[in-house]
Amino acid sequence: MFSINEGELLLKVSDYEILRGDERLHIRVYERIAGESHHTFMAYPMGLIGKPEENFVGFGDSEIEALRGCLNRIKNVSIQAIVEDSINSQLPPESGE
Secondary structure, eight states: OOOOOTTOOEEEEEEEEEEETTEEEEEEEEEEEESOOSOSEEEEEEOSSSOOOGGGOEEESSHHHHHHHHHHHHTTSOHHHHHHHHHHTTSOOOOOO
8 A cells, every 4th residue: 555664654634723712722633544553543732842742632533533532632721731731741850869
């Protein structure tokens, strides 16, 4: 079907945006086209940097199902909190020294 290396994923990407007052949050839905993954569709809210907090990710067997899962997870969470979690997930863990 598609010639990709072992361990690689070929993904189709769809973008959405949710507007909350003056704030907006991009949501990216990935569809696995080739390669091995646990999920066919994954929806991620996109913060300022890095990958989003896993608690906000939606999964499903269709684009709509994954998007719905993501939206359900972020429904009562401020966009600022989602972005802050994204930033905090990029920071190295604090050492116990």
